[in-house]
Amino acid sequence: MLEILQTIWIALTTPNEGLTAILFNKFGIPFVFIELTVNVLLFTTVLNIKYRNKQMILYVLLLSLLSGISNTFLDKPYSTYINMIICAILVYFIFNVSLLKSILSEIIIMIISSPLEILSVRFYLAFFDIPYDVAFSIPLFRLSITLTIYLVMFLIWLLLKRLKYSILLSDNLSKSNKVVIFLNSIVGIITISTQFYLACYYSNNLPLAISVLSLLTLVAYFFISIFSLFKTTKLEITSQNLEQAKDYNNTLKLLYDDIRTFRHDFGNIVQSIGGYVDNNDISGLKQYYKQLQLDCEDVKSLEMLNPTIIDNPAVYSLLTSKYHKATDLGISMKIHVSLKLEKLNMKIYEFTRVLGILLDNAIEACENCDEKIINLEIRRDEKSPRQLLLIQNTYFDKNVNLERINEKGYTTKKNDGNPHGLGLWEVNRILKRAKNLNLYTTKDSIFFTQQLEIYDK
Numbered sequence: 001m002l003e004i005l006q007t008i009w010i011a012l013t014t015p016n017e018g019l020t021a022i023l024f025n026k027f028g029i030p031f032v033f034i035e036l037t038v039n040v041l042l043f044t045t046v047l048n049i050k051y052r053n054k055q056m057i058l059y060v061l062l063l064s065l066l067s068g069i070s071n072t073f074l075d076k077p078y079s080t081y082i083n084m085i086i087c088a089i090l091v092y093f094i095f096n097v098s099l100l101k102s103i104l105s106e107i108i109i110m111i112i113s114s115p116l117e118i119l120s121v122r123f124y125l126a127f128f129d130i131p132y133d134v135a136f137s138i139p140l141f142r143l144s145i146t147l148t149i150y151l152v153m154f155l156i157w158l159l160l161k162r163l164k165y166s167i168l169l170s171d172n173l174s175k176s177n178k179v180v181i182f183l184n185s186i187v188g189i190i191t192i193s194t195q196f197y198l199a200c201y202y203s204n205n206l207p208l209a210i211s212v213l214s215l216l217t218l219v220a221y222f223f224i225s226i227f228s229l230f231k232t233t234k235l236e237i238t239s240q241n242l243e244q245a246k247d248y249n250n251t252l253k254l255l256y257d258d259i260r261t262f263r264h265d266f267g268n269i270v271q272s273i274g275g276y277v278d279n280n281d282i283s284g285l286k287q288y289y290k291q292l293q294l295d296c297e298d299v300k301s302l303e304m305l306n307p308t309i310i311d312n313p314a315v316y317s318l319l320t321s322k323y324h325k326a327t328d329l330g331i332s333m334k335i336h337v338s339l340k341l342e343k344l345n346m347k348i349y350e351f352t353r354v355l356g357i358l359l360d361n362a363i364e365a366c367e368n369c370d371e372k373i374i375n376l377e378i379r380r381d382e383k384s385p386r387q388l389l390l391i392q393n394t395y396f397d398k399n400v401n402l403e404r405i406n407e408k409g410y411t412t413k414k415n416d417g418n419p420h421g422l423g424l425w426e427v428n429r430i431l432k433r434a435k436n437l438n439l440y441t442t443k444d445s446i447f448f449t450q451q452l453e454i455y456d457k
Contacts, residue, residue, distance in 0.1 A: 043108045059095070067083045088102045088103055096347070113153065116149045124148075319355075326374060334373075351389075366396070375391070
């Protein structure tokens with residue numbers, strides 16, 4: 001037994017390229033799975049990305065397969081760059097996050113793992129007292145570095161989770177800020193990975209202090225850049241919140257004016273109802289009640305324009321803008337939102353684009369009608385696993401062709417030299433890019449209805 005243990009120990013502690021290749025190349029899948037699992041835990045925690053276990057499993061399996069193929073056919077550092085691109089693409093599609101977050105997920109792993117790997121290599125070179133050129137052919141050396149990095153990264157994740165630390169990165173940033181952060185992230189990835197490769201390549205010739213100082217100053221510079229960008233982002237979010245508060249104040253003013261008017265007319269309303277009752281005019285009373293109910297519905301819509309109910313700044317701002325536009329045109333717009341938009345199974349950017357196009361079409365369609373009505377509802381379907389956006393509007397052109405409205409350039413408007421027929425075509429493009437969206441269009445003698453169905457993933 002002692003001889004067997006001694007043989008195993010000698011095999012693990014002496015240069016053995018064959019055994020190293022078997023452990024970390026041919027049978028290195030467990031290490032890859034552990035590494036990728038820890039990576040997912042880290043970047044989802046830091047970026048506050050919600051995920052399900054099946055998403056993590058799919059990400060780990062696909063990245064293991066694709067990175068294995070690139071490592072087989074490409075030499076380093078080219079395979080490393082390809083793997084980073086693959087990683088960002090998989091994060092984007094599997095975890096359903098923005099492109100910016102998918103890039104940042106890669107950076108977070110790099111700025112944590114790169115210094116750990118360099119420090120671990122230098123520590124174990126000194127601990128085992130072995131030259132650099134033979135170190136990586138010793139199985140125990142490779143195993144010690146690998147497990148140390150995984151363990152420290154796991155401990156960092158536990159600390160971040162305990163501290164509930166995460167980067168609040170809004171999806172409603174301006175395009176210019178997104179471009180700046182995106183470009184900074186790309187440059188950071190290239191710079192850090194190149195510097196890491198050079199540090200490892202020349203590690204045996206450079207003093208430890210120089211290697212560590214070079215990488216840490218680079219990471220520190222990148223952290224400072226990101227911190228500055230996030231400060232700018234925070235200012236932009238604050239500005240958006242101020243605009244939202246301004247919109248809400250305008251809504252409250254209108255609501256207050258409506259309540260004052262209703263209070264002023266309350267005596268007249270009671271006397272009018274009394275007149276119908278005294279004359280036993282039930283038919284007239286019913287008609288009067290319907291007209292009174294319309295005024296009450298308008299007040300309810302104003303009450304619904306509340307940022308605590310419509311809990312997304314982009315959607316709230318859009319609905320407020322379209323509501324005021326509709327009312328200025330004499331259109332009665334009724335709004336009902338019973339869904340928490342933070343739980344929407346659709347990217348907010350795409351949702352606001354679809355919502356804006358459908359509302360613009362609804363406003364234009366009923367602008368010339370005798371009875372101008374738009375009914376908007378955002379809710380969860382109680383009968384099936386989906387969320388619904390329903391927009392009903394009265395419309396003038398009863399001959400609209402439902403089979404052609406999604407075609408590019410198709411329109412029922414007069415040719416005034418302006419581009420028309422692109423809105424629903426663009427909506428259709430968004431629907432085709434997602435697997436859980438469907439737009440169901442119907443019409444009857446009164447209402448034209450668009451029903452966006454957002455199925456659970």
